[in-house]
Amino acid sequence: MDFSVRDLSLPRISIIVGHTGSGKTEFAVNLALALAEHCPRPVLADLDVVNPYYRSRERRDLLKEKGIELIASSQACLDADLPSMPAQLNAVFDDPSLTAILDIGGSVQGARVLARYRPRILAQSQGVYFVLNGCRPATSTLEGALISMEGISQIMGLPVVGIINNSHLGCETTVETILDGIALAEALSLETGVPILCHSAEAHLACQLPPQSSPVFPMTRYMKHPWEL
Amino acid sequence: MAKELWKGNEAIAEAAIRAGCDCFFGYPITPQNEIPEYMSLHMPQHGKVFVQAESEVAAINMVYGAAAAGKRAMTSSSSPGISLKQEGISYIAGAELPAVIINMSRGGPGLGTIQASQADYFQSTRGGGNGDYRTMVLAPQSIQEAVDLVQDAFDLADKYRNPVLILADGMIGQMMEPIEWKQRPSVELPPKDWAATGRHGREKNNFVTSLRIDAPDCELHNVHIQSKYDRMAEEELRYETIGCDGQEPEIILASYGTTARICWSAINRLERKYGIKAGLFRPITLFPFPYDQLHQIASRPGVKAVISVEMSQGQMVDDVKLAVNGAAPVHFFGRAGGSIPTVDEVADFAASVVKGGAGK
Structure with missing residues (x-):
């Protein structure tokens, strides 16, 4: 299957938002690993202040091994659910040699943290990408997906420039699950005029999809349950 | 739906x-x-x-x-x-x-x-x-x-x-x-x-x-x-067993909730890595506890030991001991304070018990 992260034509800073449970963190970790193969200084900023578990900082060792700098709350606060932003985040805005992915906490509540950085974000080459999972009850309809995307965009004061269709049912995902998600993502794109950045799926499923007009990003699951490790 | x-x-x-x-x-x-x-x-x-x-x-x-x-x-x-x-x-x-x-x-x-x-x-x-x-x-x-x-x-x-x-x-x-x-x-x-x-x-x-x-x-x-x-x-007793019926397990892991799922994976790893057959006893009702049901499984010929696997310093193990009631040695494996046992830790501990001498 042909996929290069270069096909996504990402800006210097990619801001990954979405409803809780859309799969933002899994996508962000996969994107960071893909970018690490092309970019000299990849950075993943875990800015999730909503979830106490399943955060990208849990994959600190893997990211370090691949040369990806992780910006997250200090190790002392790793297990805390403090709504604090790491000071190192400033480096993402100040240092133009970095290629950054910002992994934002779920829904409007999680996206709120970005509002304070709005002027600095707007001064950069950046894009906000909305991760859509059509299997989550709140975003399983066009109406729900619209409410979620627009709510997040509003609270940040930043427009969404791309839709990432990451529709999945965890370990029970099938090709049909993804195809249903593609239909929903296309409807959302048509309604809002926001283009689809890509569809993402675990590699063994991605390769079974019929040809799509948008890139298909094959992913590996890194955010596993303890019994899968 | x-x-x-x-x-x-x-x-x-x-x-x-x-x-x-x-x-x-x-x-x-x-x-x-x-x-x-x-x-x-x-x-x-x-x-x-x-x-x-x-x-x-x-x-x-x-x-x-x-x-x-x-x-x-x-x-x-x-x-x-x-x-x-x-x-x-x-x-x-x-x-x-x-x-x-x-x-x-x-x-x-x-x-x-x-x-x-x-x-x-x-x-x-x-x-x-x-x-x-x-x-x-x-x-x-x-x-x-x-x-x-x-x-x-x-x-x-x-x-x-x-x-x-x-x-x-x-x-x-x-x-x-x-x-x-x-x-x-x-x-x-x-x-x-x-x-x-x-x-x-x-x-x-x-x-x-x-x-x-x-x-x-x-x-x-x-x-x-x-x-x-x-x-x-x-x-109202509810429980589940895996690998216990018709498979003659050498060791029984007793566990509930998240650790039961880790034990399930550990059973597969025990078989692959050590060639040891293990079974899982998972109580769903913790009170009332399915004492007799666990006792019967622990009493089967071939069962060398029962291990209570928990995210604690050893709590359910008390009920496991009451249930097993001498039918087999009871051991404990746990991680505490928010740490979660890994599949390998459980499998390795169980293997050491089967080989003799491990645990308390």
Whole structure:
């Protein structure tokens, strides 16, 4: 299957938002690993202040091994659910040699943290990408997906420039699950005029999809349950 | 209906609404916050009551009041908050009221950590508050099971007029899994003719209290309450076994909730890495505990030992020892304080037990 992260034509800073449970963190970790193969200084900023578990900082060792700098709350606060932003985040805005992915906490509540950085974000080459999972009850309809995307965009004061269709049912995902998600993502794109950045799926499923007009990003699951490790 | 991907806490809240929960009273604490958050949005939409109480103590006493009025009432919290509720739970059990309590437990003691733990087993299964009482304790290992058990919990609470505790750990609350909303059979339940809802032509008001000031009367009440627990042990035991039937396991892992799933993976690893056949005994009701059922499995020829695997320093292992009762050596493996055992740790420990000499 042909996929290069270069096909996504990402800006210097990619801001990954979405409803809780859309799969933002899994996508962000996969994107960071893909970018690490092309970019000299990849950075993943875990800015999730909503979830106490399943955060990208849990994959600190893997990211370090691949040369990806992780910006997250200090190790002392790793297990805390403090709504604090790491000071190192400033480096993402100040240092133009970095290629950054910002992994934002779920829904409007999680996206709120970005509002304070709005002027600095707007001064950069950046894009906000909305991760859509059509299997989550709140975003399983066009109406729900619209409410979620627009709510997040509003609270940040930043427009969404791309839709990432990451529709999945965890370990029970099938090709049909993804195809249903593609239909929903296309409807959302048509309604809002926001283009689809890509569809993402675990590699063994991605390769079974019929040809799509948008890139298909094959992913590996890194955010596993303890019994899968 | 197609499956949906749900977060554990949200699914539990939705399950309670579908089970006819009339009133939810809660107070925030990680890792269960999505339960009150979901309830605050959705209970009013269903014309039901949501109150964020001023404390956990207030919340459980609101449950007491609503339950006394014959309503289906629920509260949720995590370990330190559940400790605060113990007085109210004791009163609810003493007053023989149905209520559902969710503990999305985290590491302790004290404030501990927000990471997942199973160190509230003693508190959950031995009463937790003052007096001779027990809560029925149901322990899910998946979100689908949590959803099903929450809905059962309301029926069981009504059937026995006793609080039912769902003992999950933070992992169950925070993870996402596909679930299916099943059509549930309607259950015939006793009428709530004891509820304090007015006289309705009766000679006397119903009077709900846990106060039995006359000692002989209080003793009779205790004996009556105990008889309900005996009936639960006869009628409500739930458990699951894996790799125990027709497969002659050398070792039995006894575990519930999240660690049971880790044990399931460990069983596969034991076979692949060490060529050891292991079985899993997973109690779903922690009170009443399926003592006889575990004893029978531990008594089979070929079983060299039973290991209780927990996210604690050794709590369920006491019940495992009572169940096994000398039929096989009982060992313990656990991680505590919010740390989760890995599949390899469990498999390696079990292998060392089979080879002889490991553990306490």
